[in-house]
Every structure is written in C-alpha cells, then in structure tokens.
Amino acid sequence: MPSISKKGNAMPQSPIRKLVPFAEAAKKKGVKVYHLNIGQPDINTPKVALDAVKNNTVEVLSYARSEGSETYRNKLVNYYAKNNIELTPDQIIVTTGGSEALFFTFGSIMDNGDEVIIPEPFYANYNGFSIASGVKVVPVISKIEDNFALPPIEDFEKLISPKTKAILICNPGNPTGYLYSKEEIKKLKDLVLKHDLFLIADEVYREFVYDGLEHNSIMKENDIDQHAIMIDSVSKRYSMCGARIGCVVSKNKQVIQTVLKFAQARLSPPTYALIASEAALETPQSYFDKVIEEYLERRNTLITELQKIDGVKVAKPKGAFYCIAELPVDNSEDFAQWILEEFSLDNETVMVAPAGGFYSTKDNGKNQVRIAYVLNKESLKRSVTILKEALQVYNRLK
Structure with missing residues (x-):
C-alpha cells in the first residue's frame, strides 16, 4: 500500500x-x-457586501487578476490611510483568506529547515502552515500570569540562529486577545533590524480593540519597510469568514514580486468574494x-x-x-x-x-x-x- x-x-x-x-x-x-x-x-455581515453579490450584473464569472483587482486594492489603500498606514496598490497582493497570505509569505521568505520565532500560545494553524512549508516553528513562551504580554526581548534573542528568518506575531492575538503596546512593537522592530530578520504581523483583528487602547501596526513603524510584512483579512472585520479574502502587504518590492508568483500559480482569488469585499469597504464607522x-x-x-x-x-x-x-x-x-x-x-x-x-x-x-x-x-x-x-x-x- x-x-x-x-x-x-x-x-x-x-x-x-x-x-x-x-x-x-x-x-x-x-x-x-x-x-x-x-x-x-x-x-x-454588512448588508452592502451581501447586496453587491445579490444585485451584481456579472454575465461571465471570469478570473480576477492574480494580485486582486486594481479597484479593490485602491480601495484598500484608502482604508489603510484611515488607519494612518500609507501604502500604494502595488504593495498589496490579494489572497484567498489570511491563511493563503501566510502560506505565500512563508514560501516567499523561507526555505526548508528555516525557522520562524512565534510567541506562544499562537493561532493553531501557524503550526500547519509551517509544516506544509517545511519551516520550523521556534516558540517563545508568554504566560497567563503576565496576561500573555510580549516575552522579554532577551528570550527572543537567545533563540535566534543562522536558520532564523522571521518573527511572527498576531496583534491583537488569537487565542489570547493580547494587544501589543507601541513599546513592545518598537522592541521587536529593533530586534529584527539588529539581526536582519523579517517581522510578520497578522493584523486581522485590528478593529477589535477595547478600553480606549490603540492598535499599533508594524506598517506605521519607521525604518523597517524592507523587513515588515502584514497579513490581513476581511473575515473577522466584516463578519465575512466565508468570503475567504485576505492580503499580503509589504513595502519590500522583492517580497511582493515573489508573493505575486505564488498568487499567479493559484490563478486568482474568487471573483464573487472580491465583489463582496470591495463593497464591504463602504461599511460606515x-x-x-x-x-x-x-x-x-x-x-x-x-x-x-x-x-x-x-x-x-x-x-x-x-x-x-x-x-x-x-x-x-x-x-x-x-x-x-x-x-x-x-x-x-x-x-x-x-x-x-x-x-x-x-x-x-x-x-x-x-x-x-x-x-x-x-x-x-x-x-x-x-x-x-x-x-x-x-x-x-x-x-x-x-
């Protein structure tokens, strides 16, 4: 057998x-x-997104562009600008959910046997993505006693090896709900610059922040344009988990060009889901x-x-x-x-x-x-x- x-x-x-x-x-x-x-x-789910699918006049359900339609990416640029994140459409690759965005990112920046450091506990599928990509997860432990705050930066540094290519965080976190402070993001920024690593931030829960606190995106940080990769998705933001539309965002041209090759290999994100996601961006505050x-x-x-x-x-x-x-x-x-x-x-x-x-x-x-x-x-x-x-x-x- x-x-x-x-x-x-x-x-x-x-x-x-x-x-x-x-x-x-x-x-x-x-x-x-x-x-x-x-x-x-x-x-x-916002009615505007559902209506866009119900009332569309598409007669041929054709392929979308591999990187997502220019209209959608332009609207994403406007969305991010409202969050004080300055981007251009060519710095965004639309994916089939945040999951595919992470697959493409791992495939673009890591080879078999390379390592990614992740504070644990972390989103369970990071384990699956890493195994599928031949990448080794190196955990750094955060503790319930500390409310799952960022572990001491020294704990990260002692785990860095010649095989380390990236640090991955989820902010706010799944499964902990922890929100990284500006100071914690800066510590990570300094670390990746010191060791020439990528900093990947899964920011799909950006909108869900409480107690008057503010979300601190890695894309707002100075000096790490070549090191920062953001993962995003419409799933939670608009209660559209079934749409399966996400994106990879980076100002590093080589990263984006490489992610695009993976996107071309799977052809395109789903057209109806793109229609719904584009409309969802019109959702009022x-x-x-x-x-x-x-x-x-x-x-x-x-x-x-x-x-x-x-x-x-x-x-x-x-x-x-x-x-x-x-x-x-x-x-x-x-x-x-x-x-x-x-x-x-x-x-x-x-x-x-x-x-x-x-x-x-x-x-x-x-x-x-x-x-x-x-x-x-x-x-x-x-x-x-x-x-x-x-x-x-x-x-x-x-």
Whole structure:
C-alpha cells in the first residue's frame, strides 16, 4: 500500500475543529451545544457586501487578476490611510483568506529547515502552515500570569540562529486577545533590524480593540519597510469568514514580486468574494462602533462570570474576541470531549477549544482552553453556568 508523506503525517489536527464529531453526536441526541470553540461571529455581515453579490450584473464569472483587482486594492489603500498606514496598490497582493497570505509569505521568505520565532500560545494553524512549508516553528513562551504580554526581548534573542528568518506575531492575538503596546512593537522592530530578520504581523483583528487602547501596526513603524510584512483579512472585520479574502502587504518590492508568483500559480482569488469585499469597504464607522460595543460587553460578561468559578484563571483580553482560561483539570482535551459526550445541564452543553493545540511546546497549555466570546451575553452566561457545573461533576468523577 502506498504510504502517506512525512509532511502529511506531521500535519496537526485543528484543536478548534477536531471535536466537531462529538458535538454533532450530542446534537443528534437532542442536546443543545453552545459553541465557544470557534471564532465565527454571530454579527450580521454588512448588508452592502451581501447586496453587491445579490444585485451584481456579472454575465461571465471570469478570473480576477492574480494580485486582486486594481479597484479593490485602491480601495484598500484608502482604508489603510484611515488607519494612518500609507501604502500604494502595488504593495498589496490579494489572497484567498489570511491563511493563503501566510502560506505565500512563508514560501516567499523561507526555505526548508528555516525557522520562524512565534510567541506562544499562537493561532493553531501557524503550526500547519509551517509544516506544509517545511519551516520550523521556534516558540517563545508568554504566560497567563503576565496576561500573555510580549516575552522579554532577551528570550527572543537567545533563540535566534543562522536558520532564523522571521518573527511572527498576531496583534491583537488569537487565542489570547493580547494587544501589543507601541513599546513592545518598537522592541521587536529593533530586534529584527539588529539581526536582519523579517517581522510578520497578522493584523486581522485590528478593529477589535477595547478600553480606549490603540492598535499599533508594524506598517506605521519607521525604518523597517524592507523587513515588515502584514497579513490581513476581511473575515473577522466584516463578519465575512466565508468570503475567504485576505492580503499580503509589504513595502519590500522583492517580497511582493515573489508573493505575486505564488498568487499567479493559484490563478486568482474568487471573483464573487472580491465583489463582496470591495463593497464591504463602504461599511460606515457606525457599524464598527456598534460591533465593538457589543464585543466589549460580551468580554466583560464572560470574564466576570469565569472569575466566579473556583480554580479558574483567566487572562483579560485587550482585543480580538478570544480569551485563554486555565481550568482546574489535568487535561483540557479530555475534559472538552467528556463535556460533549457525557455531560449536559438541562439538555445543554458547551464546546470549547483545548489550548494545547495553540502551543508547539509539548504539554504546554494542557489544562487551558480557548473561549471565543462570539455569542450573545445571555448565551455566554448560560455557557459559563454549564461549564461551572461540568467542572464540579468531572472532578468528582476523577
């Protein structure tokens, strides 16, 4: 029998999705499942984006340009200018989601065996992207006790080797919700300049910032035009996860020219999704004001309720719509499966994402879960009530 590749065997399962069969089995038994496991917002997609697809007059659904239409990239330039990021259209390559943007970036700047340093916990698919690209993730550990702030810059520096090509951050962070300060971004800037590395910033949650704080994009920094690569997407910003439109942004011409070759090899991003994304850029600020207010209330509700549970430790997110909670269990993956298979409260249960999959260091995050506060406040309160009762039952059984 032909064998599977080493790369294929090494590809990790998604910690967000691998428990789906257990959730589906619970639903078939008539149990209601509150999904805290996945960052799929319940916020309505802007009507202007949906109408652009419904009402378009396209007669031939043709290929788009590999780098995305010039109209869309020009509108992106205007969008970024409102965020004090000055760009030109030829510094943007449109991709099929932020995921493809990262694939193209890894392929453009790293060879087999090269290394990328990432603060962990990090978005679980970074592990998959790196394995698919033949790249080694070198983790630098951030701690729940520090609210997952940037680790000391010395911790980064001692991990740099001749194979290191880049540092990758997610800002605000998935799964932690941490928002990097101006000072932290400057420390990273100085480090990549010192060691001639790329600084990649996944900024797809830019709009979701709380407590009067400000998002600090690496594209606003002076002196790192040749080192900075930004990853972006419409998925979360406009609640358009199914559109699969993202982009790679850099002022480094060689990077953009190389990313374009990868974009040409896959032909083009999807045309209808481009139409929707271009229209979404017309979304008024009032939409975001309401969304941010809603997420802020959800965050406060979730954190307040979790802090009431004995033995639970939770980091307070400053952005995005996730938090990491440390539970009084030995193995959060076993608990997450058990609560779907064996437990319900008044015929309801919850689904969380075990946090071990958001680390690359073995056994880190083993008693943690990621919770996405993408449900309404009453559902979040009910979910935490179920979680509290489940923890009591689970620990009695153990």
